[in-house]
Each structure stands twice: as C-alpha cells, then as structure tokens.
Amino acid sequence: MGASKATFLLAVIAAAVLNAAVLCSGGITSSFVRKVEKTVDMPLYSDIFKVPPGYNAPQQVHITQGDHEGKAVIVSWVTVDEPGSNTVLYWAENSNQKNKAKGSITKYKFYNYTSGYIHHCTIRRLEYNTKYYYEVGIGHTTRKFWFTTPPEVGPDAPYTFGLIGDLGQSYDSNKTLTHYEQNPAKGQTVLFVGDLSYADNYPNHDNVRWDTWGRFVERSVAYQPWIWTAGNHELDFAPELGETKPFKPYSHRYHVPFKASNSTAPFWYSIKRASAYIIVLSSYSAYGKYTPQYEWLKEELPKVNRSETPWLIVLVHSPWYNSYNYHFMEGETMRVIYEPWFVQYKVDVVFAGHVHAYERSERVSNIAYNVVNGICTPVKNPLAPVYITIGDGGNLEGLATNMTEPQPKYSAFREASFGHATFSIKNRTHAYYSWHRNQDGYAVEADSMWFFNRYWHPVDDSTTAQS
Numbered sequence: 474m475g476a477s478k479a480t481f482l483l484a485v486i487a488a489a490v491l492n493a494a495v496l497c498s499g500g501i502t503s504s505f506v507r508k509v510e511k512t513v514d515m516p517l518y519s520d521i522f523k524v525p526p527g528y529n530a531p532q533q534v535h536i537t538q539g540d541h542e543g544k545a546v547i548v549s550w551v552t553v554d555e556p557g558s559n560t561v562l563y564w565a566e567n568s569n570q571k572n573k574a575k576g577s578i579t580k581y582k583f584y585n586y587t588s589g590y591i592h593h594c595t596i597r598r599l600e601y602n603t604k605y606y607y608e609v610g611i612g613h614t615t616r617k618f619w620f621t622t623p624p625e626v627g628p629d630a631p632y633t634f635g636l637i638g639d640l641g642q643s644y645d646s647n648k649t650l651t652h653y654e655q656n657p658a659k660g661q662t663v664l665f666v667g668d669l670s671y672a673d674n675y676p677n678h679d680n681v682r683w684d685t686w687g688r689f690v691e692r693s694v695a696y697q698p699w700i701w702t703a704g705n706h707e708l709d710f711a712p713e714l715g716e717t718k719p720f721k722p723y724s725h726r727y728h729v730p731f732k733a734s735n736s737t738a739p740f741w742y743s744i745k746r747a748s749a750y751i752i753v754l755s756s757y758s759a760y761g762k763y764t765p766q767y768e769w770l771k772e773e774l775p776k777v778n779r780s781e782t783p784w785l786i787v788l789v790h791s792p793w794y795n796s797y798n799y800h801f802m803e804g805e806t807m808r809v810i811y812e813p814w815f816v817q818y819k820v821d822v823v824f825a826g827h828v829h830a831y832e833r834s835e836r837v838s839n840i841a842y843n844v845v846n847g848i849c850t851p852v853k854n855p856l857a858p859v860y861i862t863i864g865d866g867g868n869l870e871g872l873a874t875n876m877t878e879p880q881p882k883y884s885a886f887r888e889a890s891f892g893h894a895t896f897s898i899k900n901r902t903h904a905y906y907s908w909h910r911n912q913d914g915y916a917v918e919a920d921s922m923w924f925f926n927r928y929w930h931p932v933d934d935s936t937t938a939q940s
C-alpha cells in the first residue's frame with residue numbers, strides 16, 4: 474500500500490480513536506457527551522411507588538443471601554395496618570410440599586416518623602440451583618414471588634453478578650434499574666455497593682423515602698438477592714434531631730447474614746456464592762488496627778480457599794483509587810491499612826461506589842511507603858486487584874463530572890455517566906466484565922474487560938498499553 478494511503482488510514486484511525494476518547498498520560502477519559510442536568514427524585518405519586526392493594530398487603534419485599542454458602546435466603550417485607558403474619562410459605566418449583574418458616578417483626582421511630590412492621594424471615598436448607606416460589610402476607614393479602622438459588626459452591630460454577638451503587642430514587646435511578654433488568658447478560662444477584670434511598674437528603678431525613686425506595690426496587694430485589702454494603706447515606710446520624718445511633722433505619726430494614734461469617738456487626742461480613750467469595754467492608758465503621766472490623770478481616774482473608782471459590786471480590790463504599798474531584802482521597806486511610814492484605818491474598822476486584830460516576834483502574838498497588846522512604850506512587854502490580862468505582866446509579870445529587878487532570882496512570886477508563894455493570898464468571902480462570910451507560914441500548918457495552926483470575930490464571934489482563 475502506498476505511503477499516502479497508509480497515512481490517510483492512520484489519520485482515519487486516529488480520528489476514530491480521538492472521537493471516542495481523549496488519550497491522556499493514563500488510560501481513557503471518555504468524551505461521551507450527555508445532557509448534564511441535575512436529576513430529580515420521582516414524586517411520591519409515581520407509578521413505581523404505588524402501595525400494593527389489599528388490607529395489610531406486604532410491601533417493599535426484598536431478599537438477600539441468608540447464610541454463608543447460598544442455601545438460605547432472608548425474606549423481608551413491611552406491613553402497615555397491623556403486624557400480621559410473620560410466616561413465609563415457600564415451595565420448590567417441582568414440588569407439592571409447601572414449607573413454612575417463621576420470622577420476626579421489628580419497627581423503629583426516627584424523629585417524628587414511625588416505621589411500619591418490618592418482617593425478616595430466614596428460610597434455610599434450600600436446594601442449590603432450584604427455583605422456589607414464596608408467599609408473604611398469610612391471613613390478609615398474600616403476595617407471591619420467586620427466586621432461584623445459586624449453584625453449589627465450587628470452583629467452576631458460572632455465575633453473573635450485577636453491580637449497582639448509589640442508586641437513590643430519581644428518574645435516572647429508574648433508568649439504571651430498567652437497564653439492569655433488560656441487560657441480556659442477565660445478572661442473577663446484585664452486588665450493591667452502598668447508598669440506597671438518599672432519604673437523608675430530605676428534611677428530617679424523611680423516612681417515608683426509605684419506604685418509597687423499598688417499593689421502587691421491589692420489582693428486582695423480591696426476585697433476586699441484592700448483597701448490601703453500607704454507604705454514608707445509610708448512617709442517618711442526626712444529633713440535631715436527637716438521632717444519634719448510626720445506621721438506624723438501614724439496620725432495621727436490611728438484614729444481612731453477618732453472623733454466618735463470624736462477624737460481630739452487620740456492616741462487614743462475607744458470603745460464598747457459586748465460585749465467588751464476597752467480602753463486604755464498611756467505610757463508616759472503625760477499621761483501624763485492633764478494631765472489630767480489622768480483627769475480623771485479618772482472620773477472614775486466610776480462610777478463603779481459592780480451590781473452592783476462585784474469585785475473591787470485595788465490596789466497600791468509599792473507593793481507594795478515585796481520580797474524580799469528588800470524595801478525593803476519602804478512602805485513603807482504609808487503603809493504607811488494608812491494601813497490603815489485598816495484594817497478599819490476591820483479591821481479584823474491588824467494587825466501590827460513593828463517587829457518582831464510573832472508573833476502572835489498572836492492577837496497581839501503593840504499599841511500599843513507610844514514612845521515611847518517599848515511595849508513595851501507585852505502581853503496576855499483577856497481584857493487585859482491579860478497582861472499579863460504580864457509584865453511577867443515578868441518585869438526585871447528580872453526576873460527578875470534575876476529574877483530576879491529567880488522568881493518573883493507574884486509571885484505565887473513566888466516564889461521568891449513569892449506568893450499571895455486570896461481572897460474569899465463566900470458570901475458575903475467566904470472568905467477563907462490562908459497564909453499561911443508560912443512554913445506550915440495553916446490550917451496548919461502554920467499557921468491558923476479560924478478568925483473568927489472580928490465583929488460577931495470573932497473566933496480564935490490563936487494557937491500557939503502558940509500561
């Protein structure tokens with residue numbers, strides 16, 4: 474081919490690349506253009522906030538994993554007229570045998586708000602890989618839902634997780650949830666990285682917005698477990714209202730199986746699900762040396778058996794690697810304390826929220842610094858996790874658009890758009906990850922990457938051509 478033709482082709486390729494992205498010293502800062510508007514919450518009369526009809530009908534139905542292995546489910550719901558039955562009726566798809574489990578009822582007050590009757594019921598000894606129907610509201614208005622249990626814990630069990638963070642209840646939140654539901658990758662469980670309802674943005678932290686959020690997400694979380702992480706919007710710490718117990722609404726409404734992993738508080742815990750070992754940490758509970766969370770994590774990491782669960786995933790709200798000018802370095806103190814362990818134990822990926830945008834890092838670590846040696850720049854490290862910020866659920870606070878410049882070397886891809894992601898484990902060596910922005914069609918991937926497992930297949934999986 475002639476020189477002029479080659480030059481022309483190069484120019485075309487360069488133009489195409491520049492069109493999609495601005496190349497900086499790091500990875501890619503997407504130049505995707507969207508309408509930048511402050512998003513607003515859906516009004517109380519919105520279709521998706523409707524209270525289900527019928528006397529004392531269960532509402533805000535949600536499920537999460539109920540044990541360490543995936544053979545139990547916690548079913549939660551709220552009734553408002555009276556406590557009603559706390560029994561869950563459940564049966565396997567191919568069985569006539571109806572089983573009953575009894576739960577407990579709680580309620581709480583927050584300033585001048587009084588909650589409904591909050592039910593939590595753990596159903597146990599389920600079979601793996603089985604579709605179950607369940608019914609709540611026995612004796613008054615019954616409502617029926619279903620879920621599918623995960624495959625037995627094992628090294629090559631394929632499984633697809635959805636990733637959603639900082640969701641809130643705006644029109645954009647609704648788009649994010651719809652895109653997740655319609656994604657052909659078909660997430661089977663959501664790993665939720667914190668900041669659920671944003672009720673605390675309302676006067677007196679109006680807890681009615683916790684109820685509307687529960688009704689909004691029911692269409693997904695009543696049918697597949699969401700694995701909860703506590704964010705700053707779960708704190709509801711409001712001494713000016715006389716509310717000084719952190720996490721009060723969150724911990725009454727969202728139960729997690731923390732005791733099954735020998736945790737002493739519901740803000741840090743672990744579960745196994747299919748081929749993944751998932752560790753949930755709390756950015757807003759003490760994590761320094763000697764604290765309960767520190768002592769738990771120190772015991773926890775050596776327990777992970779990669780022959781059983783090859784994929785080690787960590788969820789935490791505040792990101793450790795974040796190149797946006799929002800919440801910049803807020804995760805730094807936790808990073809300094811725990812990052813050496815994450816490298817030592819070859820964590821595959823860390824998902825965080827908090828920053829209302831999307832970012833994916835290269836495999837880097839920054840663990841050499843010791844106060845006197847001055848070695849404090851992140852370096853490429855094949856043993857380190859990939860850090861992904863997925864706080865782009867679409868809440869009313871709007872997008873984080875202001876980024877540090879130039880893009881740091883450790884940052885592989887960043888874009889200020891709302892969206893969600895999926896992490897699809899194929900076997901012990903490969904997992905396919907993709908991020909979807911709300912402006913695109915349901916199947917369109919705006920960022921993607923093949924993850925190679927750090928324990929079984931620790932070869933280079935970076936996506937940026939760099940040293």
Ligand SMILES: *[C@@H]1O[C@H](CO)[C@@H](O)[C@H](O)[C@H]1NC(C)=O
Pocket residue numbers: 585586677
């Ligand atoms: C709570 O107090 C606020 C004002 O302080 C008031 O607007 C609101 O109606 C009250 N809510 C209830 C449930 O009493």
Ligand SMILES: *[C@@H]1O[C@H](CO)[C@@H](O)[C@H](O)[C@H]1NC(C)=O
Pocket residue numbers: 515519520521644647648651
């Ligand atoms: C939310 O999304 C659902 C599903 O796409 C749709 O049916 C509903 O009308 C939406 N509601 C609002 C208030 O946007």
Ligand SMILES: *[C@@H]1O[C@H](CO)[C@@H](O)[C@H](O)[C@H]1NC(C)=O
Pocket residue numbers: 541733734735776
């Ligand atoms: C929790 O601790 C008990 C008692 O030490 C132990 O038998 C059990 O295996 C531990 N469970 C987990 C999930 O680590």
Ligand SMILES: *[C@@H]1O[C@H](CO)[C@@H](O)[C@H](O)[C@H]1NC(C)=O
Pocket residue numbers: 778779780781
């Ligand atoms: C790790 O898991 C494998 C596969 O389940 C099992 O054979 C092995 O005994 C486990 N190792 C330990 C130390 O528990």
Ligand SMILES: *[C@@H]1O[C@H](CO)[C@@H](O)[C@H](O)[C@H]1NC(C)=O
Pocket residue numbers: 798875876
């Ligand atoms: C972006 O953030 C930087 C650092 O906080 C600040 O100096 C700058 O003014 C911000 N830019 C805009 C456009 O807000």
Ligand SMILES: *[C@@H]1O[C@H](CO)[C@@H](O)[C@H](O)[C@H]1NC(C)=O
Pocket residue numbers: 899900901902903
């Ligand atoms: C694991 O999955 C990847 C991607 O689907 C595939 O290329 C590879 O052959 C699989 N490995 C095994 C051992 O099946």
